[in-house]
Amino acid sequence: MSLLTLDKLSVTFGNFRAVDQISYSVEAGEVLGIVGESGSGKSVSSLSVMGLIDHPGKVKAAQLTFMGQDLLAMGEKQRRKITGSDIAMIFQDPMTSLNPCYTVGYQIIEALKTHQGGNKKQLQQRAIELLTLVGIPAPETRMSAYPHQLSGGMSQRVMIAIAIACNPKLLIADEPTTALDVTIQAQIIDLLINLQQQKQMGLVLITHDLALVAEVAHRVIVMYAGQIVESGPAAEVFSTPKHPYTQALLASLPESAAGKSRLMALPGVVPGQFDRPSGCLLSPRCPYATERCHEEVPPAQGPLTRQVKCHTPLDMNGSPIK
Amino acid sequence: MIGFILRRLLQAVLVMLTISFASFVIQGKLGDPVTQMVGQNVTLAERAQLTESLGLNDPLLQQYARYLSDALSGDLGVSYYHKQATLAVIGDRLPATLELSFCALLIVLLTATPLGVFAAIRPRHILSRLIVIVSTLGLSVPIFVVAMFLVYFFAVEWQWLPSFGRGETHLLFGFWSSGLVTKDGLQHLLLPSVSLAFVLAPIFVRLIRAQMLEELDSDYVRYAWSKGIPAHRVYFVHALKNTMLPVITVGGIQVGTLIAYTILTETIFQWPGMGLLFMEAVSRVDAPLISAYLIVVGLIFVLINTLVDLIYLWVNPRVRIPGYGQ
Ligand SMILES: Nc1ncnc2c1ncn2[C@@H]1O[C@H](COP(=O)(O)OP(=O)(O)O)[C@@H](O)[C@H]1O
Ligand SMILES: [Mg+2]
Numbered sequence: 001m002s003l004l005t006l007d008k009l010s011v012t013f014g015n016f017r018a019v020d021q022i023s024y025s026v027e028a029g030e031v032l033g034i035v036g037e038s039g040s041g042k043s044v045s046s047l048s049v050m051g052l053i054d055h056p057g058k059v060k061a062a063q064l065t066f067m068g069q070d071l072l073a074m075g076e077k078q079r080r081k082i083t084g085s086d087i088a089m090i091f092q093d094p095m096t097s098l099n100p101c102y103t104v105g106y107q108i109i110e111a112l113k114t115h116q117g118g119n120k121k122q123l124q125q126r127a128i129e130l131l132t133l134v135g136i137p138a139p140e141t142r143m144s145a146y147p148h149q150l151s152g153g154m155s156q157r158v159m160i161a162i163a164i165a166c167n168p169k170l171l172i173a174d175e176p177t178t179a180l181d182v183t184i185q186a187q188i189i190d191l192l193i194n195l196q197q198q199k200q201m202g203l204v205l206i207t208h209d210l211a212l213v214a215e216v217a218h219r220v221i222v223m224y225a226g227q228i229v230e231s232g233p234a235a236e237v238f239s240t241p242k243h244p245y246t247q248a249l250l251a252s253l254p255e256s257a258a259g260k261s262r263l264m265a266l267p268g269v270v271p272g273q274f275d276r277p278s279g280c281l282l283s284p285r286c287p288y289a290t291e292r293c294h295e296e297v298p299p300a301q302g303p304l305t306r307q308v309k310c311h312t313p314l315d316m317n318g319s320p321i322k
Numbered sequence: 323m324i325g326f327i328l329r330r331l332l333q334a335v336l337v338m339l340t341i342s343f344a345s346f347v348i349q350g351k352l353g354d355p356v357t358q359m360v361g362q363n364v365t366l367a368e369r370a371q372l373t374e375s376l377g378l379n380d381p382l383l384q385q386y387a388r389y390l391s392d393a394l395s396g397d398l399g400v401s402y403y404h405k406q407a408t409l410a411v412i413g414d415r416l417p418a419t420l421e422l423s424f425c426a427l428l429i430v431l432l433t434a435t436p437l438g439v440f441a442a443i444r445p446r447h448i449l450s451r452l453i454v455i456v457s458t459l460g461l462s463v464p465i466f467v468v469a470m471f472l473v474y475f476f477a478v479e480w481q482w483l484p485s486f487g488r489g490e491t492h493l494l495f496g497f498w499s500s501g502l503v504t505k506d507g508l509q510h511l512l513l514p515s516v517s518l519a520f521v522l523a524p525i526f527v528r529l530i531r532a533q534m535l536e537e538l539d540s541d542y543v544r545y546a547w548s549k550g551i552p553a554h555r556v557y558f559v560h561a562l563k564n565t566m567l568p569v570i571t572v573g574g575i576q577v578g579t580l581i582a583y584t585i586l587t588e589t590i591f592q593w594p595g596m597g598l599l600f601m602e603a604v605s606r607v608d609a610p611l612i613s614a615y616l617i618v619v620g621l622i623f624v625l626i627n628t629l630v631d632l633i634y635l636w637v638n639p640r641v642r643i644p645g646y647g648q
Binding site for chain 1: 540544551552560564
């Protein structure tokens with residue numbers, strides 16, 4: 001049984017589909033990468049898994065299950081028991097995600113106390129262990145530090161400590177390094193991957209960094225305008241992308257731009273609430289778009305393990321199949 | 323930290339100096355002190371002599387310096403009407419005003435906080451809409467209208483509560499005449515303090531609601547939800563503390579509003595406090611008493627605001643860092 005299964009999950013804000021019928025699953029011990037430009041619906045889809053979509057957002061799905069339990073059918077209380085313990089999430093901006101009014105220790109212990117309980121001394125002890133585990137020097141003194149006294153990297157480590165406090169089976173990391181210095185980014189990713197392997201967690205890693213996904217993810221999902229446009233084993237998707245969007249994302253990487261003859265960048269941005277085109281959502285930006293692309297919504301094709309949502313998927317050489 | 327406190331105290335002193343100068347001018351220029359003291363039927367020579375002996379011919383700055391040094395030694399002049407030291411007259415009326423303000427603030431705190439918080443965490447609830455509408459309307463209802471309604475129903479129509487005066491008081495600690503310790507005193511306190519609270523509560527309901535809404539939309543609240551902690555902890559532990567920090571500061575500033583409204587409330591309910599005393603002093607052009615009132619009220623305002631800043635400093639960890647504000 002998969003750890004997490006989404007089937008045709010949509011998140012709508014009024015008429016706007018921020019996430020449009022996406023399906024994927026995550027296995028225990030697996031790293032799933034999710035990539036795509038800003039506004040593709042990566043965050044909103046993860047928040048819906050956490051049950052954090054607020055009014056007026058609405059979540060609908062044919063299936064949203066965690067270890068066989070239907071997350072949408074269960075009561076709010078029961079879901080909250082899973083949230084933060086079995087499924088944990090870390091956010092993009094560690095500096096604003098920790099509550100400025102409470103100490104690091106308080107915020108870790110709060111999570112422990114809610115899901116596991118224990119007396120004051122045990123909780124204190126466990127919190128210090130966690131801080132040590134995520135590589136925070138002098139954890140005893142850090143316990144009484146306030147968030148504003150920590151650097152971005154340290155704050156992110158604290159958030160990771162809180163996330164793994166209750167031994168989650170699934171960890172969702174939403175651009176965990178985007179807000180950090182380049183020099184710190186690699187350290188945080190190393191830490192995350194180490195913890196993931198140690199604890200055999202499922203890890204959903206949302207990032208802009210394609211090179212990183214290629215390196216650490218087993219499978220990858222490429223999202224565009226709320227939809228999954230391509231998915232498959234990370235190595236395969238990146239060596240032979242089938243969707244023009246994936247190809248464009250890869251082409252915009254500095255290293256590929258340097259070596260390859262064809263340098264392409266997509267003009268324009270992800271369509272927002274009021275400018276979604278008919279037909280394929282990428283069609284206005286796609287260099288290969290045909291008449292059909294502008295009119296007909298492409299279906300997802302290919303085996304479940306390697307899907308692409310395109311009328312003219314690319315062949316092994318990166319040219320569209322007519 | 324020390325620097326912050328010192329700077330804050332310096333500010334307080336500057337504000338007090340400004341207020342004292344204003345009071346000094348009022349005291350000296352409002353009406354003619356000589357006429358106030360001796361009336362019309364004295365000779366011009368006698369008037370001139372009195373003017374000279376009062377020091378009214380000295381340069382303005384010198385007069386101000388004398389006024390200040392007298393003030394610092396606790397002498398704010400003698401009331402023309404009461405023929406007593408102004409400070410003693412005000413001191414007699416102080417407990418009445420402080421008890422009224424305190425009760426009003428207590429009512430405001432106990433009603434505005436739950437209402438504001440409720441309106442923020444259940445924004446689409448029918449009650450929340452009602453709270454928003456009523457508090458918006460409440461902002462523009464003058465206090466005498468509120469007071470009139472309360473008096474009409476509770477005092478006139480149903481005759482449940484007295485509508486003027488302070489009722490029976492007891493002397494506490496030898497100097498504080500309190501209406502809080504007798505049933506009659508408490509009954510008298512009810513209508514004025516509720517009227518006063520009615521005027522202040524809408525400001526706070528709206529402030530708390532707006533601030534709480536903002537906090538509920540913040541990253542750290544979303545993160546708190548993601549930890550799976552119970553809703554009441556998200557609301558009352560995480561969001562509320564951050565909400566109340568700015569509310570404390572605004573609360574300090576609203577002390578000015580409170581003082582202004584105590585004058586009105588006391589006049590309406592014939593509450594024998596400083597506000598009523600001030601109105602009487604104005605109608606009698608009792609310049610020393612008016613200026614002493616300004617000084618005392620200014621001092622209260624400055625003290626409370628400094629205290630509020632210190633409380634803020636104490637509860638807000640972000641300010642409590644060494645070298646803040648450099
Ligand atoms: N609360 C909301 N109300 C309305 N639209 C929203 C809300 N949250 C996100 N969106 C929209 O949903 C789309 C996807 O956003 P998001 O998931 O944050 O993108 P990503 O994380 O991929 O950058 C964006 O167009 C965004 O404007
Ligand atoms: Mg995002």
